[in-house]
Amino acid sequence: MTFTVLIPARLASTRLPNKPLADIAGVPMVVRVAQQALRSGAQNVIVAGDSPEIVTVCQAYGIQAVLTGTDHPSGSDRLAQACELLGLPDDAIVVNVQGDEPLMDPQLVTDVAHLLARRPQAAMSTAAHALDSVADFHNPNVVKVVLDAKHMALYFSRAPIAWPRDAPGQLPSPAPLRHIGIYAYRVSFLRLFPKLAQAPLERTESLEQLRALWHGHRIAVHITQHAPGPGVDTPEDLERVRRLLGA
DSSP states (O other): OOOEEEEEEOSOOSSSTTGGGOEETTEEHHHHHHHHHHTTTOSEEEEEESSHHHHHHHHHTTOEEEEOOSOOSSHHHHHHHHHHHHTOOTTOEEEEOOTTOTTOOHHHHHHHHHHHHHOTTOSEEEEEEEOOOHHHHHOTTSOEEEEOTTSBEEEEESSOSSOOTTSTTSOOSSOOEEEEEEEEEEHHHHHHGGGSOOOHHHHHHTOTHHHHHHTTOOEEEEEOSSOOOOOOSSHHHHHHHHHHTTO
16 A cells, blocks of 8 residues: 655744754754654655745755645644645545654554554554553543443543442553554645534544544544654753754
């Protein structure tokens, strides 16, 4: 099968200005993300940037990039525009790799894409891994997901789910699953998604993927044995990644 990786990159960031261009061992972060994605076997890896500066920097490193609008309310809207600019067909599979994930595992990108190809009943696919920390289980910044017997998502939440009624304060068994923010879409659904009405649950939890479930679309979930490397949201995150990469 073939698939395309799209990397949304937005220059404006309240916590880390010019985040996509942050230097990591002499290479801009968004370029590092693209280089990781290229190792996944994707047919194309394309950065969808909101500024000419992002596009120019990517092209200087041989990374394909397209210029998208500056007023998109979400990354999904940006990717939908990128699909139009690239003329991708409705049945193409696109993997959304966030532009602040320079340690993204290329194999995970491949696995999420292949899962969606094998699940024609799903509109999207994503990933999760087992939690082994009570603190993470209770942390609202760690999103959890519960699945059905076919590894389709039933619900995503910032709350600790599934709650162990008879053992509060402990991890349930089997282990709860932490959601990993990587998604594969069929282009037809990616074009539809930004047009769907925002779901009440989405507003409550501030989780965009709940919109798909609320409207009756299925999300297949790949379970990986490995926790993902840290993403970059703050200056502290950036320093941590630089240390991990020996920068």
